[in-house]
Structure formats: structure tokens, C-alpha cells
Amino acid sequence: EDQVTQSPEALRLQEGESSSLNCSYTVSGLRGLFWYRQDPGKGPEFLFTLYSAGEEKEKERLKATLTKKESFLHITAPKPEDSATYLCAVQAVSDTGFQKLVFGTGTRLLVSP
């Protein structure tokens, strides 16, 4: 069964304190791993797509990396506006052969000034 596990569930950082979020996955044939940011009461907003082990993507203070079993979202010198829930998802194939995303439960990040 395709599965995504994110850790930690919640993370509290001081402004400027760098850290990493983890996403481990099991999927039969990875077709893509996605990171989203979700603010309270809003829909997820796309951040990155990674397709193969060793790939890295960066955007401002965020950097996503991928290995064969997990992905990391590194946050460098975070600011309070980085506070959000970060969701990881893998692209899987349904029983009928159609592609769908399977999501983890997310990491709630709070950055204090």
C-alpha cells in the first residue's frame, strides 16, 4: 500500500533557527514527490516537485531534497511568515491505473520572533 509519513507532527522554532522536516514514503514506482504549504483555513499551495533520487529544489529559505526512501524540507533562517503546515505527497497509481496523490498528515511549523 502506498504510504507517506511525515515527522515531526509539530515543530516550534525561533526566528533564524534552521531545521528540517522529514517525509518518508513507500510507493510502487515513484512518479513524483510533492511539497505543499497550507495556511490555516486555506487550501494547500504548491511548493516543489521532485522526481528522482538526488534531485534538489530551492525557493527562498526552503530547500527540498529526495532520496530513494525519503524527502527533506530544509528551512534556513526561518521567519515568522514561514509558519504553516507543510504537506508531503507522492504520486501513485490507483487500482484502475489512474494517477493520484497520496498525502502525509503534515508538519505544523511555528516560527516565533
Next chain:
Amino acid sequence: DVKVTQSSRYLVKRTGEKVFLECVQDMDHENMFWYRQDPGLGLRLIYFSYDVKMKEKGDIPEGYSVSREKKERFSLILESASTNQTSMYLCASSLRGGGGYTFGSGTRLTVV
């Protein structure tokens, strides 16, 4: 700016009512999805559609149905709302080949 628009941000319905949640996208995407999001459970796929009038059950379809009469519109129907269907409902769309989804802002449904 490309968009997925959900018709209501907040909705309160009574147990047993028939509820319609509407979603419209302006990106000419073939695939559309309905998820529900609950604390501790993450996003769970209810139904998806890969073409007009086509639909596929997701992981938790019980108590729901869907309709896709036009490419840009995907409706989620709760035939007889129950309190355990109180949740945040998220609509999303993507291109036929897969890839990242674009999400709507969500509808927070409360069934009383």
C-alpha cells in the same frame, strides 16, 4: 492567475439534508479531485474524475457521489448529510499526465 474556485467557504447543514459542493477550474485541466481533510488524518481522496462524465472512487467514497457534466466543473454531493461528514472539503485539478495539483480554498462544512 489560474484558479480553482469552490462556491462556499463555510456551510452549515442539517442532518439528512442533501448537500452540493461546487468546484470550478479555469485551467482546462482534465483531472479533478475531491478530498476531505480532518485533523490527524490528513487529506483523504473521496472521488476523482479524469474526463467529462467519468468518475472514479477514491479511498473514502461512502456517503458521497459526484457529477462532472462539463470539463471545468466538478460537484460533490452528500446524499444525506451526517455529522461525521463535518470536515474541510478541498477540490483540486491537474493535467491529464499527472503532476502537481492546484487546490481551491476549501469549504468548511458543519453538519448539525
